[in-house]
Amino acid sequence: MTTQRSSLMIAVLFPVWLDGTTVKYYVPSGEKLKLNADSYAMFYNLQKLISTDESNIDTTCVTDMSAMFENCMALETLDLSSFDTSNVTSMKSMFGSCTSLTTIYVSSTKWSTAKLTTSDYMFSGTTNLTAGSNTISFTDSTGNTGYLTKK
Numbered sequence: 001m002t003t004q005r006s007s008l009m010i011a012v013l014f015p016v017w018l019d020g021t022t023v024k025y026y027v028p029s030g031e032k033l034k035l036n037a038d039s040y041a042m043f044y045n046l047q048k049l050i051s052t053d054e055s056n057i058d059t060t061c062v063t064d065m066s067a068m069f070e071n072c073m074a075l076e077t078l079d080l081s082s083f084d085t086s087n088v089t090s091m092k093s094m095f096g097s098c099t100s101l102t103t104i105y106v107s108s109t110k111w112s113t114a115k116l117t118t119s120d121y122m123f124s125g126t127t128n129l130t131a132g133s134n135t136i137s138f139t140d141s142t143g144n145t146g147y148l149t150k151k
Contacts, residue, residue: 032058037087041067050074060084066092066118069101077103081151084110090118095146097125104129105151106136113138122146 035042039062043049049072059065065085069075070093078101085091091113095101113119122138123129123146131137135147 032056034058034060035062037061038064039068040064041070043069043072045071047071047073050076052078054078054080055082057082058084059088061087063087064090065094066090067096068094069098070094070096071098072101073097073099076100077105079105079151080111081105081107082110083107084112085116086110086112087115088113089115091116091122091140092118093121093124095123095126096121099125100128101126102128102130104146104148106148108150111136111148 033056035057039059043052044067052075059082062085065088068091069078075098078095083106095104119138119140120142121144122140122142123144124140124142126144126146129147131147132149134150136150137145137147139145
């Protein structure tokens with residue numbers, strides 16, 4: 001269990017809940033969990049993780065999302081439409097080895113790679129992402145292509 005404190009709130013994270021298939025955390029009503037600038041490996045290696053609710057997460061200060069979901073092999077869909085990535089400089093291996101991942105939803109207004117300097121292996125081993133009519137194709141710096149679906 002990890003506790004993060006800010007001047008506005010306290011959030012308690014439970015990285016693995018029961019059988020390890022769902023991430024649970026408590027955020028007081030009307031508040032958001034503000035992630036640290038370095039959010040490296042936040043959900044790393046949660047191999048049984050099948051769902052996570054990212055709607056109450058504030059990522060405006062995050063600069064490092066490296067390995068955030070790496071090796072989450074059971075994860076099929078990620079809704080990151082609440083993620084503001086305008087300050088992120090590293091997404092190295094962010095979705096690496098997410099072998100079951102088929103869809104990553106992102107916001108057409110909040111998802112930005114303008115400051116991104118490191119994207120090595122971002123989609124390495126993540127071969128089941130599908131392209132559709134509303135997808136953005138992104139090729140990381142090591143030549144792996146992934147697809148992000150606008151929401």
